[in-house]
Amino acid sequence: MLSANQISRSIVPNQKTGTRIASKTPLANANERISTFAMALIAAFGVHLLRMHASNNPLPLVLEFSFVLVVSCIAWFRVGNAKHESMWLIAGSLCIGLPWLSSLVQFRLLGHSGEATELIWIAMLQVAALWQSAIARNSRQEWTSFLLSSFLMVFGLATSDRTGMVVIVVLYGMLAAWWMMSKYWQKIEKGFVTVDSVPLIRLRLGALAIAVLLTGVIGGVALSTGSQLSSLDGFMPTSGGKGDSDPAARNGIGDGDMLVAAKDQAYTFGPVESDLFMDSKTPSLYDLISDLYGEPFVRREQLRSISLDSKTQEAKEEGSESKKRSREFSAIRKPREETASAQPKGSESPAVFHLIGRVPQHLRLETYDHFDGVAWTQSEDLLLNHEMNPIAMETMQGKPWMRLQRHAPELAHRVHERQTVKIIGLKSPRLVTPSLLTHTYIDKVDQFDFYGWTADGQLMMPNRDNVPQLTVVHQMYQTPQLHALRDTSNWLSRIAITPALRQRSPAWIGNYLQIVSSHSEVLSARTKESIAGHLGRSIEGLSDWQKIEGVVGLLRSRYTLDSNANVPPECTDAVTHFLDCKQGPDYLFASAAVAMIRSLGVPSRMVTGFYASPDHYDFKSGQTEVLPEHLHTWAEVYCHGVWLTIEPTPGYAFPNEFRTWNQHAIEFAWSMRDSLVQYPIFYLLGLSSILLLVLARRRIADAALSFIAMAGAIAPPAVQVRWIQRLLEWRCWIHSRRYSTRTTVAQRLSGQLNESVGLMASERDLYIQAVNRMAYAPKVKTVGWLNEHAADLRTVCWAIAKRGWLDLIARPKFPLRSQTGTA
Amino acid sequence: MTAIVTSLASNQELHMADSMNELHLLNSVPLQELLSGLRAQLNLVLLGKPQVVEHLLACVLARGHVLFDDLPGLGKTTLAKALAVAIGGKFMRIQCTPDLLPSDVTGFNILNQKNREFEFRSGPVFSDVLLTDEINRATPRTQSALFEAMAERQVTIDGEARLLSSTFLVLATQNPVESLGAYPLPEAQLDRFAMKLRIGYPDRKNELELLARSSRSMAETTATQVLAAGQLEHLQKSVTAIAVELPVQEYLVSLAEATRSNRSFSLGVSPRGLLQWQRVAQARAMLLGRDFVTPDDVQDVAVPVLSVRLTGQSGSIDAAIDSVLNSVPVPTP
Secondary structure, three states: OHHHHHHHHHHHHHHHHHHOOOOOOOOOOHHHHHHHHHHEEEOOOOOHHHHHOOOOOOOHHHHHHHHHHHHHHHHHHHOOOOOOOOHHHHHHHHHHHHHHHHHHHHHHHOOOOOOHHHHHHHHHHHHHHHHHHHHHOOHHHHHHHHHHHHHHHHHHHOOOOHHHHHHHHHHHHHHHHHHHHHHHHHHHHHHOOOOOOHHHHHHHHHHHHHHHHHHHHHHHHHHHOHHHHHEEEEOOOOOOOOOOOOOOOOOOOOHHHHHHHHOOOOOOOOHHOOOHOOOOOEEEEHHHHHHHOOOOOOOOOOOOOOOOOOHHHHHHHHHHHHHHHEEEOOOOEEEOOOHHHHHHHHHHHOOEEEEOOOEEEEEEEEOOOOOOOOEEEEEOOOOOOOOOOOOEEEEEOOEEEOOOOOOOOEEEEEEEEEEEEEEOOEOOEEEEEEOOOOEEEEOOHHHHHHHHEEEOOEEOOOOOOOOOOOOOOEEEEEEOHHHHHHHOOHHHHHOOOOOOHHOOHHHHHHHHHOOHHHHHHHHHHHHHHHHHHHHHOOOOOOOOHHHHHHHHHHHHHHHHEOOOOOOOHHHHHHHHHHHOOOOHHHHHHHHHHHHHHOOOOOEEEEEEEEOOHHHEEEEOEEEEEEEEEEEEEEEEEEEEEEEEEOOOOOOOOOOOOEEEEEEEHHHHHHHHHHHHOOHHHHHHHHHHHHHHHHHOOHHHHHHHHHHHHHHHHHHHHHHHHHHOOOOOOOHHHHHOOOOOOOOHHHHHHHHHHHOOOOHHHHHHOOOOHHHHHHOOOOOHHHHHHHOOOHHHOOOOOOOHEEEEHHHOOOOOOOOOOOOOOOO | OOOOOOOHHHHHHHHHHHHHHHHHHHHHHOOOHHHHHHHHHHHHHHHOHHHHHHHHHHHHHOOOOEEEEEOOOOOOHHHHHHHHHHHOEEEEEEEEOOOOOHHHHHHHEEEEOOOOEEEEEEEEOOOOOEEEEEEEHHOHHHHHHHHHHHHHHHEEEEEEEEOOOOOEEEEEOOOOOOOOOOOOHHHHHHOEEEEEEEEOOOHHHHHHHHHHHHHOOOOOOOOOOOOOOOOOHHHHHHHHOOOHHHHHHHHHHHHHHEEEEEEOEOOOOOOHHHHHHHHHHHHHHHOOOOOEEHHHHHHHHHHHHHHOOEEOOOOOOHHHHHHHHHHHHOOOO
């Protein structure tokens, strides 16, 4: 009989070892679970704040965050219960996609601008970290969550310049330091022989105190104001700045001009009218055009030999000056001079305006209807402002919004998107607008006569030289839905103005159908031929919009954008020249597109404006900077009362278009079909190789594993045996064989090795004994035994590893049927 | 009823002699040879039941008593006799009936008329292998007398404690079918047994061989002696040298906890039962020539060890034990 002492040792589980072996206890230490979850929560909260700062509509974000919070809290409390575990796991993995989903809902259903892709990715990472910590069962999962959270902290939040973030980062840092120390303690505690735990607790508390103190001091230094730091002038390498920063700043920080210009307080106007801005040179659109494209050639039609009297000469020059300033765009220009820059370099922001809203976006400023082969002009007789609806005030959310236009519901998606434009430096009474603008609102402006229409139908501020600088304009617009235009059975698809139709159309339509008369026949034939050539089919039976898309596709795919390929000065037909040499700047693309579309009988016009590029999106401030070089020229097509943007220039994104899910799917299917027809061999090869890979996946994986295991043949016997055992486990996993938890190692191995041919019974028993010994025998004896049988074990291990490799070429000997181990 | 008269003194002498011989015995015959000899003898007598023989041997090596829960005529007595012969001990048998008295089991003092002194007539417990047939037919009083002998390996008669053989082994049987007029063994007493075994009917091939063997000769097949005196005790001591590492012990404890929390059982495994379990697992490892216990050993003996001491809804005990084994994950390397 055993003595009482022996009984207690063998039966009563050791308290310390019992809790520390992770595989034994279903859940990790409760304290650590709490702290891991708390850290993930802090990180999640920080990331969420970051997103709230960047977003102008916090409600969906708050809803999303509360949902994620509730789900993960429930999961955290319930993870011990084995019931419905898989349900929870599924719910969690769905949660990870939630930020993406919420962004989608925001811009598709609510008409908000959505979120930046980087932010969505970060948010998804954060949800993953939170979820991982909520369901963490062992130390490894906790580490994963911890690393993810720390990554977010270091790269997402610690670099932020918001003051609130410092508190979060410091809090997180303290927790993280404590967490890592406790993990480390646990690791080395295993090596302790004594069971005495009192000094450990004392040490932990001490370490915690030190960590708190250190982070507190560092945080305090970081938070301390400039006055404390300035006492160290010349000693510490600080710039002595005020600690302000501005994402838009390029050259130095805080020299005072920004403050005077009230750039960081958008709604103040005061300093703008001060002397400082009287002499600042704000460029007009034409300065920008000349900067970007070069000066137009002044063509002298005839020699002027008669000298005019000074008065007449003055009048003539004035006239030409005014014409040039407001309504001409020459397609023939001098090469650009790189040095020319109207803007003085300095603290002044180079931006023309800032945009908060969806990008890429085409923002229209001016349009042209008449083309004489060289220059685009706006006809004097065009008076579209009389055609526009009267501007009316509509109060929405207590703000005086001006309703400007209504668009045909068939062509404009019902959801209104919002954007905000802050004018920085452009001298023009015109406002930049998206094509399907519906409402606008400027703070405190509640009189509709603040707005008006130009002769070409562009929104402007009448009786002013220019829109005041730093004006913040909120706009609502709709997204076009073009499906009806493509569908030949829909009456809306008929947008070409036939002679019969022209009788009933307003007179101004004629302006938008004008073609350089000498080339009209040639151009018409050439256009139809080119479209047919590009689409690879006859254009009969195509809707007008599809023909337009053919023109756009042709220009985008067969022509190259080259901003230095100017048209020679003596040329009289810039479009024909461009169509022949197949390269040119964007205004030639637009000109050619308009000419070709008009030759199809569809009214269209050339548009100058700005292209807000996603490359200049600044995610900290949540806005896009639009610079002078974003000046861009494109075309618009008139369909049933709305002007739809088309983009013929390669390298610029297609304008936004609303598609239903169906249409997306159909379009994807068609594009797949097109590429299938184009590269059938490639698809065939790809498909068959994928099929081959799928069919032989088990063998390939098996071979790869065996190859790795064979590489382990030089290792000492203990390592070798373990490698081979892992290989066998993997093989089982590959062949989707599952064992119940009660299957012992020997039972599994005898099953696995029976089937793996070429192994004698004695060899198999030797290997099983080796594995058993390593798992369950005293270590001292095991080492000796392994060394004694090293040679035999090597042979056996080699034979097992080789098996999988041979199976790749020969018939697989490893049966795929599943079975549980037998005794 | 014959009896061996062994006094306390002579028993001690025997012990000393054993320990003197121990080294010699160990060196002369390897353990495994002795074990395979025992196994061969028992398998020769009980055809086609190597698993039962293995369990019985494990139980003998672990110094545990066996309860056969089986129908008559399946070879229990034959097996017990063969075991007694093979381990070189004295075999006795008691047929239990309600009128069996404790003194019939343990022995009694009787007045010798010649010299007017009490002299001790030893009972059947003074043997090496005692077969107790239909133990549930004896009265509780008689049963408890027997249980003292099983647990303490001593009997107390008229206030005088008498030691039994150090390798004393009880093979008890009970008939699961006829329960009328029986005194079912209480749980506390069942715990004295190390195992409950079932022999079961032989299969067709073995039954044919049994018939063939019997037709040729009148005599029953008998075993021959394998162990010399003291060798069994030496074997039993060697079992303690089999290593049980921490993962396996934790596995045992987890299993024990699982039986205690399982609702199919009215009572879980006691610490005494757990000790038996470990010892039997050690014995099984030794039988297989291993010097360490693996979870296989623990699982292999789980059903016989647990079924004797766990009660619950009858008939479902084996399934419940199986569910316990399924619920506890095996410690894997």
